[in-house]
Amino acid sequence: MTKTFKGRVIAPGEVTAEAVVTKQGFNTLASMQMMFIQPKTKCVDQSNPDIYKKVLQGKALCLPQTIGSTTGGMFLYSAVKSGKAPACLLFSKEIDSLAAAGAVLADVWSENDKMPTIDRLGDEFLEYVRDGDKISVKSDGTVLVER
Amino acid sequence: MELTKEQQAILDGAKGETMAKVMRTLVNYGEVFGAQKMVPVTARYGHLVLSFGLTFLGPVFDLFQKLIDEGCLSGQKFTCDPRPYDKNVPQSVLQKGVAKFVFGKQSRYEKQLEQLGILGEDSYTCTCYLDEIGNTPKQGDVLSWAESSAVVYANSVLGARCNRNSGIIELFGSVAGFVPYFGLLTDEGRKADWIVELKTTKMPDAQILGSAIGMKVMEDVPYVKGLDAYLGTELTDKAKTYLKDFGAATASNGAVGLYHIENLTPEAKQQGEDLIKPGAKVYVIDDAELERVKNGYPCIWKNKDAAPKLCFLGCPHMTLEQIKDWTEKLEAGLKAAGNEKVLVPTVFTTSTGVLKKLNETPYAARLKKIGVIVSYICPLMFMDNPLWQSQPVITSSNKLRTYTTARFYSNDEILSILTKEGK
Numbered sequence: 001m002t003k004t005f006k007g008r009v010i011a012p013g014e015v016t017a018e019a020v021v022t023k024q025g026f027n028t029l030a031s032m033q034m035m036f037i038q039p040k041t042k043c044v045d046q047s048n049p050d051i052y053k054k055v056l057q058g059k060a061l062c063l064p065q066t067i068g069s070t071t072g073g074m075f076l077y078s079a080v081k082s083g084k085a086p087a088c089l090l091f092s093k094e095i096d097s098l099a100a101a102g103a104v105l106a107d108v109w110s111e112n113d114k115m116p117t118i119d120r121l122g123d124e125f126l127e128y129v130r131d132g133d134k135i136s137v138k139s140d141g142t143v144l145v146e147r
Numbered sequence: 148m149e150l151t152k153e154q155q156a157i158l159d160g161a162k163g164e165t166m167a168k169v170m171r172t173l174v175n176y177g178e179v180f181g182a183q184k185m186v187p188v189t190a191r192y193g194h195l196v197l198s199f200g201l202t203f204l205g206p207v208f209d210l211f212q213k214l215i216d217e218g219c220l221s222g223q224k225f226t227c228d229p230r231p232y233d234k235n236v237p238q239s240v241l242q243k244g245v246a247k248f249v250f251g252k253q254s255r256y257e258k259q260l261e262q263l264g265i266l267g268e269d270s271y272t273c274t275c276y277l278d279e280i281g282n283t284p285k286q287g288d289v290l291s292w293a294e295s296s297a298v299v300y301a302n303s304v305l306g307a308r309c310n311r312n313s314g315i316i317e318l319f320g321s322v323a324g325f326v327p328y329f330g331l332l333t334d335e336g337r338k339a340d341w342i343v344e345l346k347t348t349k350m351p352d353a354q355i356l357g358s359a360i361g362m363k364v365m366e367d368v369p370y371v372k373g374l375d376a377y378l379g380t381e382l383t384d385k386a387k388t389y390l391k392d393f394g395a396a397t398a399s400n401g402a403v404g405l406y407h408i409e410n411l412t413p414e415a416k417q418q419g420e421d422l423i424k425p426g427a428k429v430y431v432i433d434d435a436e437l438e439r440v441k442n443g444y445p446c447i448w449k450n451k452d453a454a455p456k457l458c459f460l461g462c463p464h465m466t467l468e469q470i471k472d473w474t475e476k477l478e479a480g481l482k483a484a485g486n487e488k489v490l491v492p493t494v495f496t497t498s499t500g501v502l503k504k505l506n507e508t509p510y511a512a513r514l515k516k517i518g519v520i521v522s523y524i525c526p527l528m529f530m531d532n533p534l535w536q537s538q539p540v541i542t543s544s545n546k547l548r549t550y551t552t553a554r555f556y557s558n559d560e561i562l563s564i565l566t567k568e569g570k
Contacts, residue, residue, distance in 0.1 A: 010179055025365060025402065030550050033531055036203030044536075046447040047549060067365065067402040069550065070196045070293035073313025074207055081206035096366055096402060097330065100179045101313030108172045109210060 002146045005125045009141045010095055011103040013116030017060040017087035019133040019145070022050040023126060025067035028075050028098065032056065035075075035084045060135035061086035064126060066099040076102025080115045088137050091119035092126035118143060148174055149184055154325060165217035169319045176316060177327020185325035186332065188291045190284040190307065192266060193225035193321035194275050196293035196314040199528045200231075200253030207315065208252055211259050214322065221264035221321040226275035226282045228294055229464065229496070231528035235520060237457060237492045242534045249532050263318065271523065272498030274391065274464040276300055279500030286413055289332060291320025295404075296395035296463045296546065302405040304382065304390050306413035308332045311366075311404040331404050337414065338368065339407055339423045345373030346433045352557045353389045354545040356432065357396025359440040363430050366402035370423050375410040386411065388466050395463045396545040446554050453539040458489075458565060459526040459553065461496030462544035467504055470495055470521070474510050477517055480566030488518035490569035491541065495521045527551060 027045050035041035041057035066072055076099065079085035085106075089099060095117070103117035116137050125143070129135075134146040150158065158170045173185065197207065214220070232246050232253070266282070273294050275282035284290055286306030292298050293312045301307040310330045312320065320326040330336045341364045345351070360369050378386040390408070397403035407415040407422055414422060460473065477489060495514070497505070502523055505511050514521060530540065530551040540553040541564065548555040556564065 027549065033550070034533065034536075036201075037533055046445050046552065065366065065402070068295070068399055070295045070298065070311060070317075071314050074197060074204070074315050077315065078204050078206045082203070095179060097176075097180070097311045098313045098402075101176055101316045104172055104175045104179070105313075105315055108168055108175060 002144050003128060005121045005143045005145065007090070007118040007121040007141045007143060009139070010100060010119055011107040011115060011117040012139050013088070013114045014137060014139050015087045015116050016134065016136045017058060019062050019129050019131060019135050020051060020054055020056060020059040021062045021126070021129055021131055022048060023064065024048060024050060025065055026061070026063040027068035028066050028072035029069040032075055032079060035079060036082070041079065041084045056086050057084055058087050060088050060090055060137070062090045062126060062129045064093050065091060065096045070098060072098030073101030073105060076115070077105040077109070080106040080113045081110055083113065085115050088116040088118070090121055090125070090135070090137070090143060092121050092123055093119065095119035148178055148182055148327070150174070154185055157323070163217055165213055166219050169219060169322055172316070173319055173323055173325065173327055177329060180327070180329040182327035182329040184328050186289055186328045188223065188289055188320055188324055188326055190288040190290045191223065192282040193221060193223050193290070193317060194282060194292040194294055194297055195225055195227045195318055198228035198230055198271055198525065200250050200256035202249060202251040204252070208256055208259065210315065211263065215259060215262045219322050220262070221318065222324045223321050224264050224266040225321055226266050226270040226272065226280060227260060228273050229271050229498070229523060229525035231525055231531070233522045233524045236494050236522055236524065236529060242532060245532050245534050269499045272464050272500070273297055273525065274466070274498055276305065277466060277498065277501070279467070279504060280498055289326065291317050291326050293317035295398035296391070299394040299398045299404055299406070300391055302331055303394055303407065303412050304387060311402065337405060337422070339370035340364065340367035340427055341369040342423060342427050342429045343369045343371040344429060344431045345371060346431060347437065348434055350377035351437055353393040354396050354543060355437050355441050355557065357393040358400040358545045359432055359437060360406070360430070361397035361399070361401025361403050362440065364401060364403060366404070368405050368407070369403065370407045370409065370415065370427070372409045374408050378408070378411055380410045382411065384466070384468050388469050391463055391466070399546040399549045441557070444548060444555050447552055448539050448554060449537055454569065455491045455539045455541040455564065457538065457540045458491045458493040458561065459496065459540060459542045459544065459547060460493065460561070462526050462542065462547040464501070465495055465497045467501050470497060470501070470505055471510050474513050476562055477519065477566060478513065480562055481517060484567035486566060489565045490567070491565055493519045493565055494526070495519055496524055496526050497521060499523045
């Protein structure tokens with residue numbers, strides 16, 4: 001079964017990946033600060049039981065927004081440039097300033113490494129999507145969730 | 148977004164390709180939030196969040212080098228978050244070795260900061276707004292800062308205007324001299340979405356109150372009623388210190404960039420309840436709610452009963468008055484318990500500016516006598532070392548708790564652990 005959602009494109013691109021879902025705010029620094037010594041980026045945020053210890057790298061990260069340190073955008077940018085980032089960021093709500101910075105920096109300053117980013121997918125999106133769902137992101141902001 | 152002729156020319160490449168990309172980044176970033184224009188940065192100084200030469204942030208340092216090589220330097224001097232490492236902080240030989248590797252780009256990065264425009268050698272602190280540092284914006288100043296605790300302080304306590312910019316974006320604003328006009332720069336964006344009604348029976352711990360509010364309102368603006376009963380109606384040093392720690396907790400446990408304290412912070416005093424949006428939500432906080440929030444903090448030590456090996460106080464950096472206050476409390480607690488030195492190795496962290504002032508007072512020797520080390524580091528970044536992840540570190544900083552494996556205790560609990568319990 002496939003369900004379709006439509007959001008706003010923050011950073012364009014097309015990608016297919018497996019969903020990993022956090023229903024609470026994603027603390028970028030707390031989650032990703034150990035990414036460079038991990039074989040694959042895993043969440044190390046002890047305060048986020050939704051995704052604690054789960055793999056983030058190469059996944060379609062579904063989230064309401066990011067929170068926490070203003071290093072957030074910088075960490076996302078570095079993660080994209082180093083191949084350690086989620087495959088895409090899919091926000092149910094309006095994107096926050098830190099995640100937007102990361103998405104825009106990666107889009108403007110990176111030729112090859114991309115992290116398609118869509119926001120405003122709606123609360124229904126986050127209520128529906130589950131870990132392991134197959135996610136397809138289209139360049140016009142369409143997101144297909146296949147289960 | 149409508150750009151001035153000068154801004155459009157930069158975007159079109161009049162100042163080179165790199166500067167055009169700086170402008171493109173700011174424009175795209177602003178357009179995400181519906182910014183219609185860019186406005187000049189009016190504060191005297193900037194503030195950068197990145198102060199640590201993490202080996203793994205190579206892409207960021209490469210980008211900064213590109214700016215330097217192309218002459219895209221900051222148009223204003225800036226301060227910067229604290230350095231990540233101090234050999235005087237208790238640690239094993241192995242931890243020292245790993246730290247050398249983890250922060251292997253520190254010298255290179257500090258050279259870059261000099262080239263880009265750091266204010267001076269004493270500019271490394273997250274509390275750049277304190278008198279000892281001097282990066283204290285005026286009400287209404289437009290800033291291009293990052294560092295969540297500094298941004299929330301500048302907006303709330305000083306009445307300056309700054310969005311919760313990410314690292315790199317804040318430097319781009321200082322390089323371009325413009326920032327996109329949206330969010331907390333606008334009058335509308337500074338209005339409160341939440342009313343917080345404080346109904347506790349005593350002054351709440353700043354760190355827990357801030358955490359509760361941050362987790363509830365996330366990125367929204369809260370208007371807090373009832374705190375003036377404890378802090379008064381003037382921004383005294385005591386009130387500002389409280390708000391420093393309170394704000395850091397709201398910003399790290401949530402994403403608060405601005406709060407108003409009724410009858411205390413500048414805009415709340417000037418505009419009162421006109422700052423509250425119609426239909427604002429209400430969050431009532433009493434003793435039980437604070438207890439609930441505190442009890443919800445996880446402890447991920449491997450052995451939850453382990454005796455603490457290290458205690459960090461000062462995230463954000465401590466003020467001079469805070470250090471003096473803690474010194475007196477520790478001395479009294481130790482005396483009452485019949486102990487001479489703190490029972491857990493303890494590090495106070497503060498700016499080098501405050502550290503210099505502290506060394507001019509008898510408190511420096513008093514702290515040494517009871518076994519407390521005072522350091523200039525960022526404890527958060529210091530612990531960004533895999534070998535610290537499994538160590539039983541304790542703190543009363545909700546920010547440090549959030550980003551590391553440090554276990555949170557209230558200030559009263561920490562005092563008891565350090566002076567009489569040892570664990």
